[in-house]
Amino acid sequence: GQNIDQPTEMTATEGAIVQINCTYQTSGFNGLFWYQQHAGEAPTFLSYNVLDGLEEKGRFSSFLSRSKGYSYLLLKELQMKDSASYLCAVREGGDSWGKLQFGAGTQVVVTP
Amino acid sequence: DGGITQSPKYLFRKEGQNVTLSCEQNLNHDAMYWYRQDPGQGLRLIYYSQIVNDFQKGDIAEGYSVSREKKESFPLTVTSAQKNPTAFYLCATLLRLGPGELFFGEGSRLTVL
Numbered sequence: 001g002q003n004i005d006q007p008t009e010m011t012a013t014e015g016a017i018v019q020i021n022c023t024y025q026t027s028g029f030n031g032l033f034w035y036q037q038h039a040g041e042a043p044t045f046l047s048y049n050v051l052d053g054l055e056e057k058g059r060f061s062s063f064l065s066r067s068k069g070y071s072y073l074l075l076k077e078l079q080m081k082d083s084a085s086y087l088c089a090v091r092e093g094g095d096s097w098g099k100l101q102f103g104a105g106t107q108v109v110v111t112p
Numbered sequence: 113d114g115g116i117t118q119s120p121k122y123l124f125r126k127e128g129q130n131v132t133l134s135c136e137q138n139l140n141h142d143a144m145y146w147y148r149q150d151p152g153q154g155l156r157l158i159y160y161s162q163i164v165n166d167f168q169k170g171d172i173a174e175g176y177s178v179s180r181e182k183k184e185s186f187p188l189t190v191t192s193a194q195k196n197p198t199a200f201y202l203c204a205t206l207l208r209l210g211p212g213e214l215f216f217g218e219g220s221r222l223t224v225l
Binding site: 004008031033040041042043044045048050087089091097098099100101102103104105 | 143145147152153154155156157160170202204206208210211212213214215216217218219221
């Protein structure tokens with residue numbers, strides 16, 4: 001079966017750094033995605049990792065270790081607008097690239 | 113502007129009624145997907161279609177039906193056979209270039225009264 005775990009909620013102060021961990025156990029692996037979702041809105045794509053290592057994109061970075069089944073999303077210089085749910089998703093491969101297995105999401109609360 | 117349009121944004125239904133959620137895209141993407149989102153759970157795949165006139169069941173297809181008569185449109189019908197239909201429904205398309213990320217519509221929130 002598939003199992004993707006991430007913390008339910010994290011709180012951090014504006015300007016600080018927060019690291020959201022994601023562990024996965026899936027039947028296949030063909031990439032890991034991070035999405036941001038504000039309440040009641042559509043998820044938007046943040047990052048993608050398919051090889052081990054760190055991918056940096058502005059204030060956001062994502063890390064992957066395939067051997068450990070582990071990824072994290074790092075949010076630096078937190079802003080109030082970063083308050084949102086962050087979804088970890090694994091693509092297992094197969095016949096459709098859009099078949100992602102999602103974690104339940106991590107709600108990040110940024111306080112002044 | 114290119115994008116994905118879902119309608120209606122909010123929908124109320126009485127038990128025993130079928131309802132159809134619309135999803136239209138002008139991104140010229142071949143593949144389209146329907147996901148369901150419930151509180152405390154990850155998004156779960158209902159149905160997907162990679163080309164016109166073809167579609168496959170996802171992980172939770174029971175009680176749902178779809179059609180794909182046009183590339184731009186992928187409507188989802190929630191039938192009375194779906195035991196717990198109250199949820200947030202998200203339509204997505206796939207960009208096959210680059211990492212192959214999903215683009216999501218704004219969602220439709222269905223409430224069964």
